[in-house]
């Protein structure tokens with residue numbers, strides 16, 4: 001099953017909004033959500049390099065991890081099928097095994113992914129020991145030889161893939177430089193790491209964390225990707241930890257109405273768990289006067305809206 005071709009470079013569009021213009025700030029959207037129907041947004045950027053490498057290394061199967069509504073898991077299922085690879089999704093929550101599949105898991109399964117449900121303690125252990133040879137051996141014993149992608153898919157090939165966002169921007173905004181702030185929502189940090197590494201001198205990258213409690217950890221992950229992928233640190237990025245709106249997956253009525261108003265004004269429906277949160281945070285920063293005049297903001301739209309509203313997450317964010 002081969003995938004339809006991607007739309008690359010993704011479009012860059014200007015948003016005319018008097019609330020921003022009054023503060024002397026410009027906004028553009030880098031429409032990565034339009035890259036592909038089943039492997040959209042940063043998932044295309046991050047997954048395709050990994051899957052091409054897996055195939056070239058002789059793998060026939062890839063395995064990854066995620067929660068019940070993981071965009072990463074769903075996109076990997078579609079992308080793997082498109083590359084002729086088998087896929088295994090290790091899903092957090094053993095109670096899901098015998099429950100009716102939600103729309104996201106149903107799509108992953110329909111694309112051919114084998115779903116394996118594990119309890120939260122085992123899931124956490126697997127995630128925390130993923131780099132250890134003993135864990136890799138156990139996964140290979142259980143699921144056969146496979147290329148393993150971490151939760152969220154953020155590794156060096158993924159970050160390098162995300163750097164293409166910055167490379168495209170340079171061709172779309174040839175004077176990209178000191179007045180530019182390139183923003184994205186952050187889950188595991190691979191996208192922000194790549195964008196920061198790809199920007200020309202002077203331009204800055206800002207990530208808005210979609211989850212609560214990642215301060216310190218996420219910065220270390222991103223710095224680690226820079227060290228492993230580029231052999232050096234970058235000083236042009238920062239991460240904001242105040243825009244998560246209550247935690248991962250939380251969609252407040254206020255966030256909903258922000259997104260509804262944006263769709264009404266600008267004709268773009270925003271994905272809620274990441275993209276709308278990041279954009280709302282930017283609007284709030286502009287309203288608070290903390291964005292200097294003449295700043296040109298580009299929001300990387302890292303994915304499309306869900307086809308179905310997700311239910312509120314459990315207290316542990318799952």
Ligand SMILES: *Cc1c(COP(=O)(O)O)cnc(C)c1O
Nearest residue numbers: 071187188189190191274302303
């Ligand atoms: C997966 C995802 C993210 C998070 O990307 P990271 O590279 O893990 O930080 C952001 N936005 C959307 C829409 C996503 O699906």
